[in-house]
Amino acid sequence: MELPRRERGDELCRPGELTAVRARLRALSRRHDLVSVIACAFDHRTRMLPFIYADTRMAPAGARAVGAALVDAGFAKTRIVLQQWNRNFRPAQMRLDGRIPDLFLVSSMQMHSAPANALLRDACQIEPAHRPLIIGGGPRAIYEPWTFFGADPQDPWGADVVVTGEEFVLLSLLEALLSIRAGGESMRTAFGRARDGGLLDGIPGLVYARTDHHGVPEELIDTGIQRLVGDLDELPHPVLGYRLLEPPSHKPTLGAQALPPDLVRKHSPIASLVLTFGCKFACPYCPIPAYNQRQHRVKSGPRIADEMVRLRTEYGIPYYFGTDDNFFNDKQRTLEILETLARTTVCGDRFRRSIRWGTEATVHDTLQSKEHLPLANEAGIRWLWLGVEDMTATLVKKGQSVDRTSEAFRALRDQRICPMPMMMHHDSQPLCTPGKPYGLLNQVRLLRQAGAVSLQVLMITPSTGSKLYVEAFTSGLAYDSVAGRPVEPRMLDGNYVVASRHPQPWRKQLNIMAAYLYFYNPVRFLLALVRPKTANHFADPIWQLVGMYGVVQTIRRTFGWAVRLVFGGIRRRRNAPASPLPMRGVGGQPASHALRPAPAGGQRRRDRLALPIAGPGGWELARPAGGDASDVIERPAIALPARVDPIT
Template sequence: MLPFIYADTRMVPAGVRAIGSAMVESGFSKTRIVLQQWNKNFRPSRMLLDGRVPDLFMVSTMGMHSDRAMELVRDARRIDPAHRPLIIAGGSHAVYEPFLLFADERTRYEGPDIVVTGEEFVLLSLLEVILSFRAAGESLRSAFFRAKASGALDEIPGLIYPLGSRAESEGIADELVDTGVQRLLGDLDELPHPVPGYQLLEPPSRRATLGSRALEAKRVRWHSPISSLVMTFGCKFACPYCPIPAYNQRQHRLKSPERIADEMWQLHKAYGLRYFFGTDDNFFNTKSRTLDIVQTLARAEFDGVPLRSKARWYSEVTVHDTLLMKDHLPLVREAGCRALWLGVEDMTATLVKKGQSVDKTTESFQLLRAVGISPMPMMMHHDSQPLYSRGTNYGLLNQVRLLRKAGAVSLQVLMMTPSPGTKLFADTYGKELVLSRAGGREVRPYMHDGNYVIASSHRRPWRKQFNLLLAYLYFYNPVWLATNLWRRKTRVGMKPAYMQLVGMFGLTQSIRRTFGWALRLMFARIERFKVPPQSIVPVRSSNQIDAAPHAPVQITLPASARSARADKTAAHSLQVIGAP
């Protein structure tokens, strides 16, 4: 549904592809990447690669996909122990709430053997240690248990593993050991090249099993026309609802301009890819470094062919930094950039202040459009914002109208939702704003995507749900499609009209998916969480002295509430502080 329609299925996520590249470049070329969006029926318990059960089964998940990820882990555990692969989980959910991959308050999951809370080099360090324990002919899983028992894994920051008598056989932990926060890779040029990752893709199918061969190189472009590319990581702002600066340990990490140009060219040569989405948090974060990158991309030539004639790319930036770059936007376009997603959130800066205002947003959008770069705003709706405000710019529709006038080509409106790893996360739960059920329907992780109203203190939260749909309807509609077709002779050409078509289709899906939830919010009884997600087993640090950095966040409950809830919340779950 909106606003991610097609981006979820037509762009291989960079995380799994990066892990695939790391495996190939370190010698594990017999690896397959299975995307659930393409292979919905895949069952790890039935997987065979060259006639054998693979040694390793790894699953990558965001928080919102964790139910499906856990189904896969449980299914992999059905493989008989003599052949069962070592099960490793990773991805952003593992970074922010790894303890939920082992167990949560509602369900006792059969979890993975180990969770990697970091990037590819943490995984490679883990494999290195396991292999150093492995005897000839021994399985990775068996070597892993010996390495774990010896304490060798404690030397690798960025892991969480279960201990307990049933941890090996059933994946049920008595306690979780946290080896600390990963050491971040500073120089992104050391990362494996993205090209090998694409060689490992499982072809889309309805089968539960793996195909005999990976997707052919010439078919990659057809299934994944957009290639996600790591160019930079990190952001200098510190928005309280965003975990990104803390994840990056306040660093802005970069690939060299030459490496970025090379990756685009090699991906084009190997798979014919032409469209690249930079997975940046704020591409314009540092002006001088951005200029280095765009100058190189604008001038780069390979085999006598200018890169800019083959590669088009897109990224995320802020309004503030776009204005700092205003004299250089023609160069950004020349370098191949054709659209930028801007985190406007709230044009009046009432909710969030990161250097935006109505005038600045309008100016930045007009500047981008004037050079032929499509401005794509990302907005955040919240409890105190009305649908419409008379005489001010505060209302949601007022802002959508301003954005449209300023030249927005697409629109994203998400409801403010607590994000693990942020300052606001625990507070939002502690204030009992987060919904657990409405009319008997449980709020599951997939609803934490900003499209469902699942955190609100509004007396009529269903209004917020309808507001999101109305804002989209105001932006994506046949009238505005016709207007954009009429005005197609601008520097951004047919893109606004094309985005209207995509948006109208996406809106039908958003209505189909969220309308029922809005009705539940309107008519049914709403129940709320009282504490943030907890671990049902204690999480301790490997040195047993420091607090475990990936343990659930502590919240301070008022004394009266504490005694009333003591029976509901395990004592250990309130002891540990901090989030990554």
């Protein structure tokens, strides 16, 4: 189920609204000496392909954006702890400026839920009188805010409030709290008063708990879908966030100083930067268009140039990754960005000599902008991740085909831009189809021939906030456990087969390994040394080396799951994950972020689901079936231990 859409015309903040709240907070902050710690949750068990290097060497933009917003608002005593670099960090022991922080913020993706919950639990060990106000946020919060609240009265833990939106929501919350906070009052107490006085209910994008007198949550209140900031130039500058990073360490406590600017590049040589948000396509397995309320939001060319140049000169960061959903989505606005960057110089040097960057786009839009690819080269683009998914467009149609994909790859290579395909494996796709381009290996081969430098192959997996999400569960497509081992959030990354109708799902798991091994291997490495696919002679072999290391990690981590799929009994789910606590909107409205069951398979719904999908055993089978068969076991379980790996 997708996030509901706000009323037409009311999706965006008014122009200047974020700038105004930033200014008001700056005035307010002079009277409040706040200390804040932001922790970015990271489950190290998720380290494998396709992002084995970028996952730890690119300080996440979300936590940095929150930090930048706090500093910009006047709260300079802020530190960002990345579990990527600090896996032993314990919030109960954190002190900054000699104090227990006033605010403790946790940023988490869904797959990093386990360490995020451990952080929240640990923070709740702090005595209530000194406990910081605990705020949750990030992609997990956007789609499943209830997961930040413990529901067991015997074991209370959790956030005080969850932000289901972006900087504007957080800053609006802080403004509301600081406007009533008495001198010396804790932020948590001020929050309690604001909540009980209804002060938070006018800020869309929050979920908070109403608690009993022991502090145990009784119900969750959802203030609705956030308003999005349309003009991304209003966002605080990302240069601020890099000043706040906690240096890598093995200690549970915080260091005396943040990472010095001259060491930022060493630990985070790639900077992820928000350039645009949104995509005009509507792939049924993707939550992005609904999250963006079908809006396309952009930064201006001059602003992007300023961000990259300042990050390059202040921290020395040479590589950038645009967090775009589809960079070429709007040709005119893309051209404006590219033209500005191509004109910009960095310390007298041409932009593309100093700054190299990559981003994501679709095959269709890349071809639409084909004649502008020389400009993209001038603007410093060196890598383009393309959502090819399935070259034959059997899984989903978004303007790609074997010929069009090859054409786009050739056009990119001509401009020294590395094409980086992202593929989706699905039930109806065989490993190999001799003489036809449908099989997974056939497509990988074609992609490499066309110039692919890296490869992403993921199994199609229910994605929170997508159209198909709830139905993947209610139809019994999604697994609950295999051979007694539960499907955990960390496994929802597409690397594990956790939703399939294939009679031999282990084949799917092995297919992914085979595709990676076919692409990254010592023979190809040697070939890349003599006949690289890239203009830079070293780039192709280096990608091969990183890829080979990644393949080893992927096989090491997922092979056991393949074995379970061979021998184990599969228990399927019949219900989508939902809040164990009652959830409601403000004024008795339904809660916008509570997943509601999909309507029982009427004709209209079936038609819509079947539209982009074809092939036996694929997602078109994901239709509600009658009865609750949550405990259907397809093969007798053998006695494999239901082991759960330690988090670190």
